[in-house]
Amino acid sequence: MKKSNIKLKTTKKPDNGSLIHFDWPDVELLPAAEAARKKALKIAKVITKVESPEENQKAVEAQTELLGLTRSVEKVRKEIKAPLLDMSKRIDTLAKDYVEPLQAENQRISGMIGDYQILLQHKRNAEEQALREELAQREREREEEIANAKNLDEVTEIRERYSLEAQAIEAPPPPPTVEKQILRSDWKIEVTDIWTLARLHPTCVKIEPRLIQIKELLDAGHQVAGIRAERVINASVRS
Secondary structure, eight states: OOOOSOOOBOSSOOOTTOOEEEETTEEEEOHHHHHHHHHHHHHHHHOOOOOSHHHHHHHHHHHHHHHHHHHHHHHHHHHHHHHHHHHHHHHHHHHHHHHHHHHHHHHHHHHHHHHHHHHHHHHHHHHHHHHHHHHHHHHHHHHHHHHHOSSHHHHHHHHHHHHHHHHHSOOOOOOOOOTTOOOOOOOOOOOSOHHHHHHHOGGGSOOOOOHHHHHHHHHTTOOOTTOOOOOOOOOOOOO
16 A cells, blocks of 8 residues: 655654654554563562552552553653644534535525425325225215115126226326435424433433532532442552
8 A cells, every 4th residue: 555645753753761653654652662561560560469558659669650651651642643633623624614505505405305395295195185085985886886786797897897997096196206316204303301301211311420520519428319439549649
């Protein structure tokens, strides 16, 4: 595959302290980064329990190695992605500004076509209803003639005549179509009462807990219904 002639590089050349090398479109971890990770993981694996001040000190030293590398990679990741994200935003803005009037006009025309198709459907429904009523009326007339028939030959003649007449009645033609046109039935939905919807149809709504607000209530000493919470300690280290 032919490589792009676009070159995006970090502002600083990689040195022994760098973790990631980026040269569009390639990105890779440097050997120093691999070595540093192996060292940090080796130190961490020694920590199997923390039950004394000395063990706590060693655990903190291991965390310092682990989090130091994690934060370094995160910093480099953001630096490398910054120009790409900026370019991505500019591309999205350019495309959005371009298609917005096109989409607006398409939506306007789609609405008019939809109204026209609904009108055609109402007309076809009325024609089909009229056809059903006509066939029902003919059936009643047929049965009335059969009731007054004098012999089986007349009954046979009546049935055959009405059968031919029914076959001659044409069904309403289908709505006209246009090449490439796609018509799909859909629903236009406006939620008027989200709480009633959630109570009667819980599968139709999405409810997510707001953990920050829950923690604030717990910190203030409130009992929060609908949860089970216990106090835990998360240990970390400063940069």
